[in-house]
Amino acid sequence: MSEQTLHDPTDPPTVGESRAHVLDVLRATPEAVGVREIAEQTGLHSNTARFHLDTLVKDGLAERSTEGRGRPGRPRTVYRAAASSSQVPAGRRSYQLLAQMLTGLVTEALPQPGQAAVNAGEAWGRYLADTPSPTQRIDTEEAIRRLTQVLADVGFAPGAVQDQPDPVIPLRHCPFREIAEEHRDVVCSLHLGLMRGALKEVRAPLGVDRLEPFVEPSLCLAHLTPAEQHRADRTA
Known part of the structure; x- marks a missing residue:
């Protein structure tokens, strides 16, 4: 097993635009x-x-604590920027190895690991989506904007939407590429569910028909379709 598989890279963690704004x-x-x-x-x-915020804490760039009980009500969880990188405990991280182990466990232990990953992804997609108000109507353009924002926030690099004839979102960076290459059924299914859940949460007039992984080394394609057709295809 290679050293890269055992340990995560020692370079400083990459901070995306939204996360950098939070920091x-x-x-x-x-x-x-x-x-x-x-x-x-x-x-x-x-x-x-x-x-x-929780990712910044994990990366050692922020600190999390519970606010003092001087205020009424349930104590809040609060965050502050880490004073310096020297306060981050030394030593290598092995989240990539952990991810390999857990995806392998899912594949071995569950009778339908791909469907289980889709279901988990949908739950997280709903959680991360910016839910509209009950009276707000979301059109296709706004739904795609909200979906691409969720994808960008978790580390993908969604490109401009292509129409051929249904919308296709090019994803030019997979934040879990190394794991996806070995456990495609689980990881890509998780991403498919993530997108489906986000669109369901915003009551979008379209859904994700399929995710076409690694059409190029750093390119996946998310194929969208009108919601009515998407539901009919899945129940057929």
């Missing part, structure tokens, strides 16, 4: 702040802001 807000705020404040200052959905 900038933390660094500019002298006191620890909660998820709601970060969401308000960045314009992100609260669940997306929490996702980025």
Whole structure:
């Protein structure tokens, strides 16, 4: 087994645009702040802001604590930027190895690992999507915008939508590429479910028909279709 498989790269963690914005807000705020404040200052959905904050904590770029009990109500979880990288415990990280082990476990232990991954992905897609108000009607353009925002927030690099004749979203970066190459059924199914869940949460007039992985070494294609056709195809 290669050294790269056993340990994650030792380079500083890559911070995407939305996560970098969250980190900038933390660094500019002298006191620890909660998820709601970060969401308000960045314009992100609260669940997306929490996702980025917890990832920054995992990467050693932020610190998480529970607010003191001097205030009424349930104590809040609050965040602040890490004072310096020297406060991050030394030692290698092995999340890539952990991901390999867990996806292997899913593949071995579940009778239908691909469908289980789709279901889990849908739950996370609903969680990360920016839910519209009950009276707001989401058209195709807005639905695609919200979906690409979710994809960008979790580390994909969605490109401009192609029409041929149904919309196709090119994904030019897979944040789990190394794991997906070995466990495509689980990881790509998870991503398919993520997109389906996000579109369902925003009550989109379209769904994700299929995900075409690795049509090029760094390119996957998400094929969208009108929601009525998508439901009919899945129940046929």
